């Protein structure tokens with residue numbers, strides 16, 4: 001029986017009917033049937049994308065979480081191959097005790113390998129390590145004409161490039177092989193610096209880029225004037241072998257039910273932002289922490305997305321190119337703080353210049369800003385129109401994994417290779433996102 005699944009933001013509110021195959025050899029016939037019937041589907045992983053990029057154009061998806069088998073792991077070289085529905089969480093459980101870590105990780109470990117490749121996800125180490133796709137050695141792609149294509153930089157390179165950040169449109173990845181990163185300790189040495197302006201953020205980013213593997217800032221997005229962009233800048237490296245690793249805490253909290261209205265409102269946001277900014281009294285504070293609270297602070301609260309109520313929420317994530325990063329970020333923050341519809345999760349990071357193999361990869365040199373907004377029928381579209389225009393004028397781009405609003409012409413300009421992806425799109429696959437933006 002098909003089950004219904006949603007995107008993480010619950011917006012647009014279009015439950016997806018999910019078929020959940022358990023074996024790789026079921027995928028080909030499912031795709032061929034979709035193609036022959038003219039009813040496209042879309043691969044779906046853990047549904048951690050916020051908007052409509054993980055939604056099928058006919059609200060039908062093939063959820064890959066049943067393809068959850070590890071295939072091979074070599075603890076000497078750190079090469080791991082697994083099926084595409086395996087989650088980052090499962091990989092960490094196996095490889096961390098053996099001295100390996102994910103080369104790149106997003107802010108949640110509940111994503112699949114297939115989803116991480118299809119959005120070419122980035123992490124706090126982008127400035128040194130690039131995107132997830134750069135560490136994918138090869139993968140097997142199932143097409144609806146019955147072909148399976150082994151894709152790597154040398155084998156079917158056009159499908160390799162189009163599938164990394166390919167939004168699930170070129171075929172279904174059956175399995176993938178990735179290169180892990182060697183660590184001497186899974187704990188992190190973290191320094192948190194309380195800073196007071198946007199200029200200081202860029203200065204901290206520049207001075208930390210070489211010596212710190214992980215950098216990111218939380219910002220108080222409601223601060224104005226001289227304090228605009230103030231926040232906490234975190235910079236970290238893996239601890240040395242002799243450092244005692246703090247024990248991992250068991251996950252306890254959960255949001256069991258969706259409240260009838262959003263618990264996030266202007267008052268709770270203002271109180272939270274001000275209190276969070278002032279929670280650290282000293283300018284700089286050091287600690288050693290486990291990898292879980294550092295990389296995945298929100299994973300500790302199961303289904304936290306429910307706090308936004310049935311209307312859901314939208315994340316806005318963009319990148320402003322390097323040459324314009326400070327002025328462009330300032331304009332965005334001014335628009336947000338003037339609108340007074342802040343976010344409690346506002347994150348700012350400077351991307352590096354490592355090019356991704358993916359045709360439609362989102363990260364590019366510059367500053368990336370990500371904010372969660374409760375969905376409001378009137379305020380959200382008005383604010384997003386303004387932000388989209390500012391991003392477009394600065395030559396920036398919106399992250400497809402978070403998007404459900406940006407106009408097609410902005411998207412097509414920011415992703416000039418979209419037609420190359422369209423040419424390799426499998427006719428059995430189509431998403432609401434792709435249909436909306438490419439017509």
Ligand SMILES: Cc1cc2nc3c(=O)[nH]c(=O)nc-3n(C[C@H](O)[C@H](O)[C@H](O)COP(=O)(O)OP(=O)(O)OC[C@H]3O[C@@H](n4cnc5c(N)ncnc54)[C@H](O)[C@@H]3O)c2cc1C
Pocket residue numbers: 008042043044045046047048049050053054064084085105106107108110111112113114115116117118119120121122123166167168169171172173174298401
């Ligand atoms: C709390 C939180 C923090 C996050 N932090 C970050 C971050 O720091 N950096 C970042 O880059 N992203 C971040 N994200 C977004 C998330 O990492 C991406 O959306 C990721 O792609 C979700 O993976 P998924 O398995 O849930 O895939 P889904 O969301 O279900 O699908 C994502 C895409 O992958 C495609 N897909 C899925 N499986 C396959 C397959 N087997 N073959 C081909 N295509 C497939 C789908 O068609 C879809 O286009 C975050 C999300 C959350 C909820």
